[in-house]
Amino acid sequence: MSDTNPFLSTRDAVCPPTLLEMAQKAKSPRVAIARAGAPLPMEAARDATEANIMEPVFTGERALIESEAERLGWDISQFQLIEAEGEQDSGMAAAMACGEGRADVMMKGQLHSDTFMRAALARDAGLRTGNRLVHIFHISHPDGGRPITISDAAVNVDPNIETRKDATREVVKLLHMIGNPRPKVAFLSATESVLPAVPSSVEADELATWAKSEIEGAEFSGPLALDLILSPAAVATKKLTADPVAGQADAIIVPDIVSGNSLFKAFVYLTGGCAAGIVMGAKVPVLLTSRADPPAARMASICLAAIANANA
Incomplete structure (x- = not known):
């Protein structure tokens, strides 16, 4: 065996x-x-x-x-x-x-x-x-296709709202640099509903609202659980097809280093992804x-x- x-x-x-x-x-x-x-x-x-x-x-x-x-x-x-x-x-x-x-x-x-x-x-x-330093992983699959970008999986352990705002700005800036004119950015939580018992969902909602008014050249949505970030089938099942990011995200802003680090390693070790990492700011x-x-x-x-x- x-x-x-x-x-x-x-x-x-x-x-x-x-x-x-x-x-x-x-x-x-x-x-x-x-x-x-x-x-x-x-x-x-x-x-x-x-x-x-x-x-x-x-x-x-x-x-x-x-x-x-x-x-x-x-x-x-x-x-x-x-x-x-x-x-x-x-x-x-x-x-x-x-x-x-x-x-x-x-x-x-x-x-x-x-x-x-x-x-x-x-x-x-x-x-x-004067800017916060944020770590960004740009992860691609061996067969090509849509890559996924994750922040922050290595530098900020428990990033507050302001740090995640900086991460969002840097992620959008980097994706513009590598040729994505309007990236789709998701704010990760365990649910698509804003639930006081799930602080990351409340913060994701706040971040998505802020980003839509403050950052140009990108689409934003949150809170979104991982299935709704990656899977068009899950999006259709949960009737979120009108969401511009759900099921087709280019980037994920995570609430803490544990979720970011685990997510990046899952893409690398479970799919053979190539994780290009850079610290911006x-x-x-x-x-x-x-x-x-x-x-x-x-x-x-x-x-x-x-x-x-x-x-x-």
Whole structure:
């Protein structure tokens, strides 16, 4: 008897060709990789550089970076290398390079996420804009079709209404950048009814009402449960066919990190989705990559950063 969970997809993630094409048409951004001297960040940097979607700026221990480059057979002599020791100094070196205009994108390498984000938020780094930082996942299926965008699955643990407003603005802005002129945005809850006993439904209603009056170039609806966000059949059964978002959403604004993180991982692990992640709201795009990210997701994330940088 197999121990493999039958719900897990065996599909490999695929970087969306449309994202790659858009990134290749943009000017390759200079990507400051915080503590680059490890296999995963160096392989991602090499692949993206060879795809003409970035120019690496390495930070970290020179010996480790050069050793990894040699292992890959990659000549990095033409690229900038900023020497720094350890996680904290490497993170700050990458953040400072972006804040001072020597790099256009900040990308996580071999360091802990909290150390990386502390560097991005440090006052001395110059990346703060006064806006809240929000994480966005753009997830595509291996067979193509309509992608889905999710915010916030990695940065804001319990986002208040104002943070979710910022997330909504950033999601719409990003979807406009990648060619969706009027995205359909759903505010997630467990029900389509506004119920005081379900706080997320009350807040989703408030957010949808606000967004309709404040954000142009998009459709909004909420509260909506996941079946009504994704399934036209569920929409027809529940007689919500007049809703402009239900059953055909391009984006989901989640009420908390648990629902966002669970939802993104369900799309990845159960469908083979490719999750391109980006943090918006700073002076430059920030890539909070994970050790669990497959090469396709890393490539797609860099594509998003190149597109966002070109539209800054």
